[in-house]
Amino acid sequence: MPDVVPIMRMGPDLLVTLQGDLDDRAVEQIEQEVTDQVARTSARAVLVDVSGLAVLDSFVARVLARLVSMVRLLGADATLVGISPAVAITLVELGVSLRHVNTALNAEQGMGRLRRLREGDASRWAGHDDRG
Amino acid sequence: MAVGDEPAHFRQMIDSIVDYEVIRLDEKGVISSWHPGAQLLTQYTAEEAIGKPVTLFYTEEDIVEGKADAELRAAAETGRYGTEGWRVRKDGSQFWASVVLTPIREPGGTVTGFVKVTADLTEQREQTLALRAGQQMLDGIADYEVIRLDSDGVVRSWNPGAVKLTGYVADEVVGRHVSMFYTEEDKRGAMAEREMASAARDGSLEVEGWRIRKDGTRFWANVVLSPILDDQGEVTGFVKVARDLTERREQEQLVQRQRDEILELSTPVIQVWDKVLILPLIGTLDSVRAARLTESLLERIAADQAEVVILDVSGVPAIDSGVARHLLKTVEAARLMGTASILSGIRPEIAQSMVHLGIELGGLRSCTSLKDALQLALRLVRAGADAADLAGRHA
Amino acid sequence: MVATVVVISGESDLLDVRSALRTAAERAGLRLTATTKLVTAGSELARNILRYATGGQGTVTIEECTTRAGRGVRAVFVDQGPGIADLDEVMRDGFSSGGSLGIGLPGSRRLVDEFTIDSMPGRGTTVVISQWDR
Incomplete structure (x- = not known):
């Protein structure tokens, strides 16, 4: 279990890097820590990089989906980045769709999308009902 | 000892013997005493046997050769004659007999008869033959390693197939632990011990993996390991049958690569x-x-x-x-x-x-x-x- | 062939189960996707034991196996829990008896090449999964 939850501030955004094989407690600790920080720092967006995660089973997926919902309730955007091909196939076969979670190939792409979302026409998003 | 009037207790003793035939013949080889053990072996009753020549139990072939006379003569001359051979029961079936003929002499030294002790060794003979055939069979298997390990995994027998497969001869291997054929990685992982434990638990084990020859080269072995159990069901050792599948593995991998390439192309x-x-x-x-x-x-x-x-x-x-x-x-x-x-x-x-x-x-x-x-x-x-x-x- | 036994009695044991499965899969030469699926299925099944078995206890026996068909990994999950009365029901997507997403068993089945489950009420549950190198 990591002693310090790996959260990095990048301007108005937070980058959370999950690495290795995490036990349940560590995953829940990270969830807690990230929501605390979003609230404390009024972050605009959270990128969760899971490319270094050894396993993404239904428990971890559920905590991540929950984290995304909480972040949205706190008024920020959240994107999962770096899901590997093997993990993607595994999640689909397992039946975990993470349908309401935004995804991106990597942190850079995720960052770009978030920026465009902020800069873009807000009215374009007004009609969408799937965001939190 | 005088013939014909043996003491009663001696008679009883003879009668109690059922695993052997112990009979007397006169000096010409005519049967002069009988007992239940003899009937069990040959199926003849006392009435049918007494008074008949001992050739009653001989095969046609042995009768033609005059074997009975020759055996009696040899016994009289040497004081004891032992032989093994086929004998015939009343129903015509044959058994493998071990026969010992001992002459009975008068105080003057004249042979007045013989004591004939016969045992049925048919089963033992078959076991011996089977063992020999088994060994010859193992020796004849040149493409398979068929060897025996004791319960600790020490090699106890070796065959030509094992020589061909590994390059080791029996003297270099028997008495050493089977892990000598494993890769360093498998040795560290105590693979041999795990495989034996698994075979003992499941009744047999088939595995494939790399093994090392005497010259240090490796081969892809298919191994079947079966425990040898004693009457109490305890594992006393293992029979290990192995063969070299290196070529087949390479072919399979080639086919797989080709299939992958076709999939890739499509x-x-x-x-x-x-x-x-x-x-x-x-x-x-x-x-x-x-x-x-x-x-x-x-x-x-x-x-x-x-x-x-x-x-x-x-x-x-x-x-x-x-x-x-x-x-x-x-x-x-x-x-x-x-x-x-x-x-x-x-x-x-x-x-x-x-x-x-x-x-x-x-x-x-x-x-x-x-x-x-x-x-x-x-x-x-x-x-x-x-x-x-x-x-x-x-x- | 090579059996590794992991006792499950707490959340930290999930890490051991996943690590043992990954090691066995790599030794057996499984592809990355097959390995990831196997490890994930094992994680789901081990978590089921923690959640539903009596005292949250059970064992996983992980073996590498080689047959004529190829190399692979077999894992046997055993618990002495309350058992399952209606196997068909729990193997259906969406069923859940413990407030989870209810994807544990049917989801795990889709991740591996072979899946068998054996259970009786009061006699615990045994799940055997296998993944092959093809």
Whole structure:
């Protein structure tokens, strides 16, 4: 279990890097820590990089989906980045769709999308009902 | 000892012997006493046997050769004569007899008769022959290693097949632990011990793996390990049968590589622009091909960091529910990675049959022509945010 | 062939189960996708034991196996829990008896090449999964 939850501030955004094989407690600790920080720092967006995660089973997926919902309730955007091909196939076969979670190939792409979302026409998003 | 009037207790003793025939013959070889043990062995009763020549029990062949006389003569001359050979029962069946003839002499030294002790060794003989045949069989097996280990894994027997396979001769191996044939990695992992434990538990074990020859080269061995159990069911050792499958393994791997290449060829992923891939599907999709296709596409997405992928199905003759489900899973997995998918080339009849089959494409974008799909892909990549939109919220 | 036994009695044991499965899969030469699926299925099944078995206890026996068909990994999950009365029901997507997403068993089945489950009320549950190098 990591002693310090790996959260990095990048301007108005937070980058959370999950690495290795995490036990349940560590995953829940990270969830807690990230929501605390979003609230404390009024972050605009959270990128969760899971490319270094050894396993993404239904428990971890559920905590991540929950984290995304909480972040949205706190008024920020959240994107999962770096899901590997093997993990993607595994999640689909397992039946975990993470349908309401935004995804991106990597942190850079995720960052770009978030920026465009902020800069873009807000009215374009007004009609969408799937965001939190 | 005088013949004919043996003491009663001696008579009783003889009568109690059932595992041997102990009879007396007169000096000419005529049967002069009988007992139950003799009847058990030869099936003749006392009435049938007494007064008959001892050739009663001989084979035709031995009678012609005059064997009985020769044996009696030899016994009289040497004081004791022992032999083994086939003898005949009353019903004509034969048994393998061990015979000892001892002459009975008068005080003056004249032979007045013989004591004949006969035992049936048919079973022992068969066991001996079977053992010998077994050993010869093992020696004759040149393509298989067939060896015996004790319960600790120490080699206890060796055969020519083992010599051929490993290059070691018996003297170099018998008495040493079987792990000498394992790779260093397997030795560290106590593989030999684990395999024996597994064979003892399950009754037998078949494994394949690398083994090392005397000259240090390795071979791919197929090994069957079977425990040898005693009457109490305790493992007293193992029989190990091994053969060299290196060639077969290489062939299989070659076939596999060729199959992979064919699969690869039949599912080419084309990069049309930076960040846009096309997967033109051609021919009938079976589940193996479909699974490999998903894997190779996702790997390409990761390698090229592609933002949009076009699944072109115009070359697929039919899309059944299995194929459609697979396509949707691929789209779903691509979306999890952050990539948007566009389906292109659905022909009217396929669209019809898909609707009839109840296949829902969810929020997946579909274009009838590849041209339209490419234009859409380009728009998505340029817009960037649109890609996020698509990737983020289909279905 | 090579058996590794992991006792499950707490959340930290999930890490051991996953690590043992990964090691076995790599030794057996499984592809990355097959390995990831196997490890994930094992994680789901081990978590089921923690959640539903009596005292949250059970064992996983992980073996590498080689047959004429190829190399692979077999894992046997055993618990002495309350058992399952209606196997068909729990193998259906969406069923859940413990407030989870209810994807544990049917989801795990889709991730591996072979899946068998054996259970009786009061007699615990045994699940055997295998993944092959093809």
